[in-house]
Amino acid sequence: MTENLPDHPDWLWAAAEPKRSYDVVIVGGGGHGLATAYYLAKNHGITNVAVLERGWLAGGNMARNTTIIRSNYLWDESAGIYEHALKLWEGLEDDLGYPLLFSQRGVLNLAHSLQDVRDSVRRVHANRLNGVDAEWLEPEQVKELCPIVDVSPDVRYPVLGATYQPRAGIAKHDYVAWGFARAAAAYGVDLIENCEVTGLDVRDGRVTGVRTTRGPIAAGKVALCAAGHSSVVAAMAGVALPLQSHPLQALVSELLEPVHPTVVMSNAVHVYVSQAHKGELVMGAGIDAANSYRQRGAFHIIERQMAAALELFPVFARAHVLRTWGGVVDVTPDASPIVGLTPVDDLYVNCGWGTGGFKATPGVGWCYAHTVAHGEPHPLSAPFSLDRFTTGALVDEHGAAAVAH
């Protein structure tokens, strides 16, 4: 017998038919869209809201990510919004009344070069000053926390240490999405599936509605939450976003007895892995270099990722890849998101989360709902405005770009 997942509730949400108009139309029924709808209703009392999803609810990146939650970002601006999200995660099961399998099992970010070590130590110090829990661990401490990591000097890029955020962890993505969906629906939000947005109506510089495969819908405000397709949707209102969309792949193994107690990420060796509640290893790959809106990547990325996984975790050798999949990530020039106003009145944008959107779900939902409700940015999302690409006030989360002379 194995650990069974908690049951979903007997009732989730009713499939809604689109009405002719809403106060707010949210384009994109993923985690961010659903969380935004929930906080619009809960925090701002705005419930005449539709969430439009072109496929099935939370079937995009929300169903495809590797569920890692952490807030140990370098810059103050990033730490602000991700730590806000993490604090919300810590109370979210109670808030939503839904089991989310939120497990604060800690996240290790490994360092493999002297420059990795410098960057990591810097991030630990920055995190602490920002009130984010962070520790620097030596290789033997890494081994204590996660005994299966090969910290020997024999590997191609030996582990020289790691940053550790104990409050970080994972959650079960479907449960999170459905928790938000159910709670939003209970407030009266319409969740409309199989409803693709085909156009945005803009009159005199103001958005007035959306056109969809299920007919036109008038809207007081339109909030975009379309992840990998954000640039396509925003272009319908003539708004050009500085985004590049790429496929990002992930995979799972068969169910295994517990071997991996925490979450390990390595940027240098390109692997991130945890063992989910059921027992499968969940692993993310590197991004496909090519631009694409297709939810599939190239196979050599997976092969490369397996080589990296075995480099760090030799015991994984005979685990099996059961299933691979791809999502579409939208990446900005500074690898930070765009949340806020657009040049079109009443049209809001939330995009550019790249590979990091899941962990932000409650935080961005909270801030974006505030932004939409008040027509001005929430202080925590204000640094992520679209106009930073004009002013140059970037929040560069690429990390160190190069290595030494």
Add this chain to the structure above:
Amino acid sequence: MTSRPGEVVRFRFDGRDYEGRRGDTLAAALLANGVRRVSTSVQLGQPRGIFSAGGEEPNALVQIETPFPEPMLPATTVEICDGLVATGLPGKGRLADRPDPARYDTVHAHCDVLVVGAGPAGLMAAAEAARGGARVILADERPAPGGSLLGTAEAVDGLPGRRWAAERAAELDGLADVRVLCRTTVFGHYDDNYLVAVERRTNHLGAAAPATTARERIWRIRARRVVHATGAHERFPAFAGNDLPGVMLAGAARTYVNQYGVRPGRRAVVLTTNDTAYPAALDLAAAGIEIAAIVDVRQAPGEEWARRCAERGIDVLTGHVVTAARGAGELSSVVVAPEDGGQARDVPADLLLVSGGWTPVVHLFSQAGGTLRFDEEIGAFVPGDTQARDVRLAVEVAGSARGVPTLSGCLRDGAEAGRRALAAAGFAVPDQAPPPAVEDEPAAAPARHLWLVPAADGDGDDYREHFVDLQRDVTVADVLRATGAGLRSVEHVKRYTTAGTAHDQGRTSGLLTSAITAHALGLDVADLGVTTFRAPYAPVSFAALAGRDRGHLHDPVRVTAMHDWHVARGAPLENVGQWKRPWYYPLDGEDMTAAVLRECRAAREDVAMMDASTLGKIDVIGPDAAELLDRLYTNMMSTLPVGSIRYGVMCRPDGMVFDDGTVIRLAEDHFLATTTTGNAAAVLDWMEEWLQTEWPSLRVHCTSVTEQWATVALVGPRSREVLAGLAPGLDVGNASFPFMTWRDAEVAGIPARVCRISFSGELAYEINVRSWYGLALWEAVNAAGVTPYGTETMHVLRAEKGYPIIGQDTDGTVTPQDLGMAWVVSKKKADFIGKRSFSRADTVRPDRKQLVGLLPEDTGRLLPEGVHLVEPGGTRALGHVTSGYRSAALGRTFALALISGGRERVGERLHAAMGEEMIPVTVTHHVLYDPEGARRDG
């Protein structure tokens, strides 16, 4: 059949010893030994048996212990070998706690026609393609060709099917341009007919496996045309108790009897919706298994089959259903009732064969981007039009993979697919050959599509025993609960129930889940669809995918021509990008600190040398070479005279420093640009990206020459004297060989290009020779009494001079101006990458982080790199320490830091925040040593 022919193989399962026969799967051998309970179900903890005879197995999952632990394999695919030890799984596999000793490999192959599946259709397709002269690869996941023929034992051309298939495959394998791969699962079909397969080469050999043979290897196949002859999986209807050991797919039972000579039970009931269970029942009867009844949900089975059953005395109950399978831990009886509600009866049986029809294996087709359509006749999704708009696949589908129901049909269909593939690949199609003869093929009656058998009253009528996904313990009740919760998408139902997420990825259950969901929602399953098919088609080991890219082959190890010398001198190595670089050269009894201080002193006071070969070197050649460099670097390169050298900085369009290095002008149209060690490839990519996408009109070529040169940096006040000694023909005078120029010369008798460059502030030279002379040069220089130093000393020397290391003192958010290098940004050039960003509001902020020096008040205190600076009493981070060292020249520790408004803060006292501890420091100008530059000319 109690004593089966064949070579005896001894194995152990769940702690007991058994005998099987060579060629048995573990499932076949267990059944032969009467083992019916093989595993335990994952959620309910109930015993499960063997349900199928192939890779679609949802129940009989085992853990291999010996020869080497491997988690979770279907017993139906494990070939037994002597000494095999396995255990039944309770839902989770276990990884070995020791390294896998096996070797894994990768092969690339190209072909005109790849045929996936060596059943009747695949064999015919491959034969036709080969006959037309195509290069053919035929791959099949089983140990032997034949596909369905292995299990049905049907005759083709008067031969037993297995033999016919073996002979055809052997003929094909004998052809020069044909490759037949058995035990090879094609598991991924990617864009442009790129397919990936895994070949299992040694698993079946056990301890006899040659150590030099890769255990598994990945085939990366590029095919002009692909024929999917992937067959079909039998499915089952949901009825109460359908998970009990003893319930088995009808075709699987037939396979155990015919292929392995194993009787999977003694007394069987057959539940069917179609004719294919009849030959299975007849084969079992012929093998001595009592057929208690055939329960046919239809009113009219195929007449010939019914006649043959009658002839054998087998009772055929038409219009009947099985309402429940019963038993304590395994099947003991079957409840049979007329479907219209008549009297039910309990039929004792230890085997219940089920056939709910056949579902084409469309996984690869779907992966390739093909769309599916629902075929009402077979009651399943089949491949749609390969030439539909937005699809256009270079793929044929043949045989039961597209719903062809008969053997003769599959043989014909395969041949036609092979001929279509030939024509499409541009080959002349030879005259049609007569199809192989199939003698016994009674006419079939239509199948009926029955998904759910309601239970009789009181016996599983809450649908909690009607299993849909056996591996995930998902029942009809679970599906109904999902639809009752409001879910309308089969993808949601999958996630709510977990149906289809297990090891078998829903091979036998996917369509059933959709059908039950559709039923609950009042929809047609054709409209509801099925969940997405994703690679891999079958589980594939991490190790196979990693192949040889592990350990020191994980990423190329790059070393310089002098590497062995560094190692022999005991220098610890630092990974810098892919390079191994000497970090420092400790003498006996020296620790790193002592060694680095000594090396620094040598460079500042005497003469020292460093292996600088790893710096990236890019030849930029062409009439527009100068123009390209003017656009890439912030400063002017076109004005550089031939024979001179200039330091340059490259920025990204956002104005942030991306790389730096020197540019040497070798001729009017020929420059050599150096880059940082770790960034060489990125810089070349950057040049190519701009050349190819934005400036294709520039006539210039960029070539990496990093590895063609070896470079020795000769540094220190005595370097001129040492160079003069080594290069008597070179005029080393300061006037005749000034700073930032280069000269060709013979150094230690080796043709060299000597550059007067300094990354330390000292008089210094970089001597470049062809890399095969690198070690000779190094040894000659060293023999002149020169102290070698490593990367750490290089870092200290340059930091004393305030020279940034890109990537250490910068992080992609730093402009040249932030580094105190406004002088390197041209004010004259019309444009260059990054120029516009220098006038952006944020880029001209006075409080930007700027590079400064820091002097700890405690002159012995080393500031850790990465620590942040705050104002005394404050908590807001002003910036961080980017570099921190002990300086021999300054006689104290010092650091470089990026500090908000740093240049205005020179002289201010700040705190480095080490957790609770605050280390007082004074901000200084970033050039701490020889600020007037007096030492450069010696």
